[in-house]
Amino acid sequence: MAHNAAIHVMGQGAQLAEGNAVREETVLVLKRVLTVTLICLALLVLLTKRDSLIQVVDHPISSIKVTGAFSYLNESEVTQALSGLVGAGFIATDLKDVQTRVEGLAWVNSATVSRVWPGEIKLLINEQVxxxxxxxxxxxxxxxxxxxxxxxxxxxxxxxxxxxxxxxxxxxxxxxxxxxxxxxxxxxxxxxxxxxxxxxxxxxxxxxxxxxxxxxxxxxxxxxxxxxxxxxxxxxxxxxxxxxxxxxxxxxxxxxxxxxxxxxxxxxxxxxx
The missing domain is CATH 3.40.50.11690 (Cell division protein FtsQ/DivIB)
Known part of the structure; x- marks a missing residue:
């Protein structure tokens, strides 16, 4: 009879341990699901409110720096092509658009555009030959x-x-x-x-x-x-x-x-x- 009682106690212990393991695994899964959900929500907010967030943290462009060796290109032509750029959003400005505007000038063969913190737009221009x-x-x-x-x-x-x-x-x-x-x-x-x-x-x-x-x-x-x-x-x-x-x-x-x-x-x- 004592032997049967021991077996009964051991069985209860095993069930208890198994139950604890299941609960721990369930909690772990729930944590992972919650983490993924929060990340997805954060990404959704960033995507839907991107422009608003940029406006909050953005600041205006303060200067434009033009570099390159020029024989025929006048730097004032570049400045004129980029009229309105100074004062625009440093982060929000589309650099591809800036490149397209500059490369539309007759004497520009190619242009590389980059941001220089805190508020400068830098252009490296290769002149046509x-x-x-x-x-x-x-x-x-x-x-x-x-x-x-x-x-x-x-x-x-x-x-x-x-x-x-x-x-x-x-x-x-x-x-x-x-x-x-x-x-x-x-x-x-x-x-x-x-x-x-x-x-x-x-x-x-x-x-x-x-x-x-x-x-x-x-x-x-x-x-x-x-x-x-x-x-x-x-x-x-x-x-x-x-x-x-x-x-x-x-x-x-x-x-x-x-x-x-x-x-x-x-x-x-x-x-x-």
Missing amino acids: AVSQWNDGALLNAEGVVFKPAELRSDLLVLPQLIGSEQFSASKKNMMYSTLGVLQQGLKEYGLAIRALELKPRNVWNMTLSNGVAVAMGEIKLQDREGQQNLEAKLERVGKVFSSRANIDVANISRIDARYPNGVAIKWRSGKK
Whole structure:
């Protein structure tokens, strides 16, 4: 009988311990649920009341700092583009919007915008670098991107001009600039330079030399060795026209047609043949 009583007591102890463990686990689960609930509520408040909270803790922008090396960009243009920024909320201000406004300026290639505590907006600007003129009144950078300043200074007007369709992609415009470099290099030994280079449909090229003479080059292919050799031969024939040994009235030349395989045709300014 005593043995049965002992077993009964032990059974009650085990049930009690098991009950305590269940209660502890339940309390732990409830704490976790409560914690997650509180976090979700806090996030919900932050999301729904974000603007109100920002207004409470925000403070106005006190200054704008512009950095970068500029040859053509006027810092006042940047300030004007960001009119109204000083005094706006330091935290609430959309930096992407600031970047877009600055990069909308013709002479800005790219801009990096950052906040500097307590109230400064800092801009690091990379200025555009023009490698040629593009059509009328615009410029081209080395990536084939066209930009159009309000006016072109005299030092920009000496850049060679590329002429082509406004529908050309940046890569095609870049190809035109590369072709210009090849032509310039080929004519250099004859003391000639290119004032303008035009790409017409069907890969037809025309150029105007710095002395005003127009040259019809026809098709140019630089992708293979044969095309490169054909171009070298064309440039040699054009160059020889201007050599002193050619005994030609160079000043009276209006146009040279270099599309022929073995020679050139010359059009004279006064109709001379």
